[in-house]
Amino acid sequence: MKHLLSIADLNLQEAIGILDTATELSRINDGQIKKLPTLRGRTVVNLFAEDSTRTRISFEAAAKRLSADVINFSAKGSSISKGESLKDTAMTLQAMGADAVVIRHSASGAAQRLADNQWMSGAVINAGDGTHEHPSQALLDAFTIRKHLGKGSSDLQGLHVAIVGDILHSRVARSNVLLLALLGAKVTLVAPPTLLPIGIKKWPCAVSYDFDSVLPYVDAVMMLRVQQERMTELFFPNAREYSRYYGLNAERMRTLKPAALIMHPGPMNRGLEISAEVADSARSVITEQVSNGVSVRMAILYVLLAGSSLDVGSF
Amino acid sequence: MNVVLSAEDISRALTRISHEILERNHGSTNVAILGIPTRGAHLALRVAEIMAKIEGTNIPCGTLDITLHRDDLRLRPPRAIMPTLIPQSGIEGRDVVLIDDVLFSGRTIRSALDALGEVGRPKTVQLAVLVDRGHRELPIKADFVGKNLPSSLDQSVRVSLTEIDGRDEVVIESRKQP
Numbered sequence: 001m002k003h004l005l006s007i008a009d010l011n012l013q014e015a016i017g018i019l020d021t022a023t024e025l026s027r028i029n030d031g032q033i034k035k036l037p038t039l040r041g042r043t044v045v046n047l048f049a050e051d052s053t054r055t056r057i058s059f060e061a062a063a064k065r066l067s068a069d070v071i072n073f074s075a076k077g078s079s080i081s082k083g084e085s086l087k088d089t090a091m092t093l094q095a096m097g098a099d100a101v102v103i104r105h106s107a108s109g110a111a112q113r114l115a116d117n118q119w120m121s122g123a124v125i126n127a128g129d130g131t132h133e134h135p136s137q138a139l140l141d142a143f144t145i146r147k148h149l150g151k152g153s154s155d156l157q158g159l160h161v162a163i164v165g166d167i168l169h170s171r172v173a174r175s176n177v178l179l180l181a182l183l184g185a186k187v188t189l190v191a192p193p194t195l196l197p198i199g200i201k202k203w204p205c206a207v208s209y210d211f212d213s214v215l216p217y218v219d220a221v222m223m224l225r226v227q228q229e230r231m232t233e234l235f236f237p238n239a240r241e242y243s244r245y246y247g248l249n250a251e252r253m254r255t256l257k258p259a260a261l262i263m264h265p266g267p268m269n270r271g272l273e274i275s276a277e278v279a280d281s282a283r284s285v286i287t288e289q290v291s292n293g294v295s296v297r298m299a300i301l302y303v304l305l306a307g308s309s310l311d312v313g314s315f
Numbered sequence: 316m317n318v319v320l321s322a323e324d325i326s327r328a329l330t331r332i333s334h335e336i337l338e339r340n341h342g343s344t345n346v347a348i349l350g351i352p353t354r355g356a357h358l359a360l361r362v363a364e365i366m367a368k369i370e371g372t373n374i375p376c377g378t379l380d381i382t383l384h385r386d387d388l389r390l391r392p393p394r395a396i397m398p399t400l401i402p403q404s405g406i407e408g409r410d411v412v413l414i415d416d417v418l419f420s421g422r423t424i425r426s427a428l429d430a431l432g433e434v435g436r437p438k439t440v441q442l443a444v445l446v447d448r449g450h451r452e453l454p455i456k457a458d459f460v461g462k463n464l465p466s467s468l469d470q471s472v473r474v475s476l477t478e479i480d481g482r483d484e485v486v487i488e489s490r491k492q493p
Contacts, residue, residue: 017395024380024396031401033433038383066383302383307393 003115003124004300006133007178015182016154018299019143025302026295029065039068042305045098047089048127049075049105054266054290055127055136059102062297068305071098086110087119094120100305101125108132108171123304131169131197131230137265138175140296142183144289145220148261157184162214163205164190165224165246165273168197169231172265173224177205188214192246194235211246212255220261223248223274239272249275253283261285319472320462320485325445328461329358332443333365335459340410345438347375347409351427352397355415357478358445362414375402379413379434381426401434411437412459416474418444421455446485448472 001014010018028036044063048056056072063070073093075081080089086105093101100123103111108130115124128134142156149159161180167173167189180187187205189196200207208214215221226242236242243249248262256262262274262284270276279286320328340346343366350359356378363376380397388394413427424442431440443459448466466472466487475484 021396024398028383028399032435036383036433037429038388302396303393306388307391 001303004135004304005111005115005124005126007135007138007175010182012182015179018139018303019146020154021302022143022296022299025298026292029295035065035067037067038302038306039066042068042099043071043097044068044100044102044301045071045073045093047073047101047103049080052104054293055104058293059127059297061294062301066298066301068301086113090114090119098122100301102127104128106130125300125304128171130171132171133175134171135175136297136300137172138179140289140293141176141222141263142179143296144263144285144292145261148285149219155183156180159185159219160217161185161220161222162188162190162218163222163224164211166195166226167191167224168195169227170224176222177203181205190214190246192236212252215252215255218260219257220263221248221256222263225267226269226272243272247273247275248278250277253278253281263289316486316488318484318486319464322483325483325485328445329361330365332459332461333362333369336412336443337366337369343370343372343374345410347402347404347406347411349377349379349411349413351413351415351423352378352380353479354474354476357476358416359414362443375404377402379427379430381423381430384426384429386422386426405435406437407435408438410439410441412441412443414443416445417472418447418457419450421451421453424455425453445474446472
């Protein structure tokens with residue numbers, strides 16, 4: 001593995017390799033050691049051309065715990081806001097000797113473009129490109145599910161996960177469907193027809209418009225944020241109606257299996273797709289997803305950066 | 316291929332090492348055993364078990380993975396990380412005995428000392444190995460050795476243990492010509 005651009009590029013062995021590495025690293029994070037010398041002398045650039053709290057901080061914490069040097073770079077306050085192209089930005093980073101670039105961009109395929117061209121030689125990690133993919137989020141979600149429900153097995157065979165809400169604008173949904181399917185879990189997408197992308201039939205998952213009929217059968221329910229900033233048309237009549245049909249509230253929560261997990265990639269619209277009561281309930285693993293994110297991103301950096309760059313192998 | 320230690324030889328060597336550890340540390344009260352994965356971890360469990368039998372008390376035993384502290388990480392493809400399990404009682408102020416299967420260049424042990432430093436500050440650190448094959452690249456020496464095995468650099472020493480390989484055996488063989 002040289003880059004992490006898309007879950008579609010991973011095979012089962014690589015995916016499980018990252019999850020297993022993250023498991024060992026999380027054990028270290030839970031203990032008294034918070035810093036490891038593994039990536040000393042390597043430079044990781046966080047190139048965030050779109051707003052982010054969790055992902056950027058998480059990658060920064062992950063890189064620092066492995067002793068890499070971190071350079072943060074956001075669109076606001078950099079030359080990107082003056083209109084510098086991705087190519088020129090990449091060549092600048094290359095000139096500064098970046099070993100890895102973590103890129104978040106509003107254009108789908110931005111990470112792929114950075115990796116395909118010879119603008120820079122470092123590893124490219126996709127931290128969310130438009131409505132395409134967000135592989136590190138999918139890996140941390142799978143990690144969280146495996147930790148709670150995996151019963152010691154390495155994959156997610158036999159589990160059923162519902163992904164609910166704004167699938168159309170969600171890069172998290174696409175990455176999650178691909179990864180969960182790769183790991184052997186059954187996935188059901190739940191959304192109003194207007195919020196499902198074209199070509200959804202080709203995805204390796206089931207689709208339902210009826211939230212209540214799916215809830216009692218799933219082992220984990222992943223709520224997606226309604227991405228109002230990407231909505232240029234009217235996708236549902238109003239927020240109250242959306243919330244009534246597709247929001248997870250306390251009443252719906254009671255129909256879930258007793259051990260079922262409630263997940264959300266954040267940031268949450270409390271009161272829209274998830275009620276505050278549910279988000280703060282004991283079944284919600286939403287803050288745990290954030291701490292698992294650091295371990296998973298450490299694992300990604302380890303796999304991409306720790307080995308030799310000439311002889312790139314996998315586990 | 317040449318078998319240098321049989322199952323019985325390995326068992327006798329581990330029993331002797333266990334006695335030597337107890338003798339050196341005047342009993343087991345302050346001792347903690349840490350095995351270096353993969354095979355060292357299994358050897359550590361065996362040694363702790365033998366010591367427990369002799370002393371009639373439990374011996375704290377764990378594993379210490381050194382992957383993240385290796386100095387050759389950049390020379391090879393990434394390696395899988397193995398578990399680090401520090402015993403409940405910790406290692407602070409203890410006499411820690413590191414256990415590995417083969418002592419060769421000494422680089423694994425250097426990494427282990429670094430990894431140990433992250434966990435705490437033991438009173439002493441001692442080293443027990445099943446086989447010492449020589450060719451040290453660092454000033455490191457084992458305190459307890461199962462068998463000294465003078466070897467040439469174009470030979471390889473292979474340790475098999477029942478827990479992983481289905482049988483106990485140490486063989487020395489000529490490295491296959493590339």
